[in-house]
Amino acid sequence: MITTDAALEACHKAVLPLPHEICDTETALGRVLALPASYVDDLPRFDQSAMDGYAIRSDDVSDASLQKIVRLPFRGVASAGAQQVRPVLEAGRAMRIFTGAPIPDGADSVIPQERTSVESGSLVFSAPWPARQNIRWRGEEAVAGAPLADSGKRIGPGLLAALVNAGVAQVQVFQQPRIRLLVTGNELRKSGSVLKFGEIIDSNGPLVRALLQRWEYPLPSAVHAQDDVDEIRQALSVMLNDADLVLTCGGTSVGEFDFVPAAAEALGVRRVFWNVAQKPGKPVYLGIRDQTALLALPGNPGAVFVNLVLHGRTLLDRLEGVSNPGPSWSTAVLDDTIPQDARRELLLRVMCYHDQNGLAHLHVQPKQGSHMLCNLSSANALARIPAGDGVCRPGFSLQWTPIPC
Numbered sequence: 023m024i025t026t027d028a029a030l031e032a033c034h035k036a037v038l039p040l041p042h043e044i045c046d047t048e049t050a051l052g053r054v055l056a057l058p059a060s061y062v063d064d065l066p067r068f069d070q071s072a073m074d075g076y077a078i079r080s081d082d083v084s085d086a087s088l089q090k091i092v093r094l095p096f097r098g099v100a101s102a103g104a105q106q107v108r109p110v111l112e113a114g115r116a117m118r119i120f121t122g123a124p125i126p127d128g129a130d131s132v133i134p135q136e137r138t139s140v141e142s143g144s145l146v147f148s149a150p151w152p153a154r155q156n157i158r159w160r161g162e163e164a165v166a167g168a169p170l171a172d173s174g175k176r177i178g179p180g181l182l183a184a185l186v187n188a189g190v191a192q193v194q195v196f197q198q199p200r201i202r203l204l205v206t207g208n209e210l211r212k213s214g215s216v217l218k219f220g221e222i223i224d225s226n227g228p229l230v231r232a233l234l235q236r237w238e239y240p241l242p243s244a245v246h247a248q249d250d251v252d253e254i255r256q257a258l259s260v261m262l263n264d265a266d267l268v269l270t271c272g273g274t275s276v277g278e279f280d281f282v283p284a285a286a287e288a289l290g291v292r293r294v295f296w297n298v299a300q301k302p303g304k305p306v307y308l309g310i311r312d313q314t315a316l317l318a319l320p321g322n323p324g325a326v327f328v329n330l331v332l333h334g335r336t337l338l339d340r341l342e343g344v345s346n347p348g349p350s351w352s353t354a355v356l357d358d359t360i361p362q363d364a365r366r367e368l369l370l371r372v373m374c375y376h377d378q379n380g381l382a383h384l385h386v387q388p389k390q391g392s393h394m395l396c397n398l399s400s401a402n403a404l405a406r407i408p409a410g411d412g413v414c415r416p417g418f419s420l421q422w423t424p425i426p427c
Contacts, residue, residue, distance in 0.1 A: 226323055
């Protein structure tokens with residue numbers, strides 16, 4: 023067996039990023055930048071008002087006081103939108119202005135409408151108003167050509183909006199992996215089937231598809247195969263020729279009906295690892311043929327979930343060129359008493375929360391069996407209990423990573 027960390031590193035090294043392609047920025051949610059992105063325009067593109075009010079020249083009211091009232095007649099309106107010419111503010115006058123409107127030539131400050139006093143079409147000042155107030159200055163966020171995002175960055179909603187705002191109409195992204203899914207097991211039936219004694223509903227296919235959907239990948243259909251070496255080999259033969267990542271569920275252990283590793287290797291798949299010192303999900307298998315990865319997951323759904331969140335996520339990130347592929351780990355303190363496993367790291371489904379002082383805590387959820395899924399309705403993280411002969415007690419510091427929930 024190899025350690026969980028060694029398996030994650032092996033996933034990283036086993037595959038290379040896929041080729042680049044051009045994508046319209048507005049449709050790039052979830053994609054990964056293959057080249058750095060830069061600002062096309064200054065942001066803001068012009069000096070503009072930060073609020074509704076009046077544009078003024080601050081020098082016009084620099085001497086204003088209770089003893090020396092200054093009145094500025096206001097003329098014209100500056101509003102957001104296309105302008106034929108930039109408006110001009112004459113000395114000794116004010117101009118009505120609205121949020122986002124270009125600052126008139128000559129103006130150097132905006133006074134909010136709620137801070138003004140208006141009498142007979144003039145603003146009344148009994149105190150100075152400083153320059154450079156409530157103006158969004160051209161280029162204060164960024165200037166054209168400045169870097170916006172590095173390659174290897176996955177595009178979330180915020181970055182997508184920032185790219186669009188920066189004038190980036192198209193981006194170079196890594197291709198999305200072609201994913202195929204094979205679910206094995208004589209006992210499995212689709213949801214809604216009338217079950218005979220000894221049969222169970224297949225939750226692995228829906229589980230894998232739901233995770234891929236949450237991660238914004240195109241959904242592969244779930245191909246079902248009986249526990250038959252020829253049927254499994256035939257299904258794998260088709261998938262390995264038409265995928266960047268093949269995922270299988272079931273048939274990876276050492277029983278008489280566990281045919282997936284042998285069937286894969288008969289088709290030319292080179293083994294990277296088989297068996298990881300983790301619980302659940304020990305009999306996970308990673309193999310490579312050319313540039314296609316095969317991640318064969320055990321049949322228990324809890325093990326499927328854990329392995330896909332860890333090793334599947336790492337492979338997908340690596341194929342898409344993510345700069346730091348795989349799960350990100352943080353630390354938190356344990357709330358519970360958990361015996362260690364002498365030989366394997368425990369990967370427990372937990373609820374991560376913060377106390378009133380902001381300290382992160384991990385509360386282990388009940389029913390951790392690899393055949394159980396019910397705690398995924400409340401868990402939001404996986405916690406790592408290191409292998410050992412002792413007991414992890416409340417206050418023990420553990421690594422954890424968020425999970426889709």
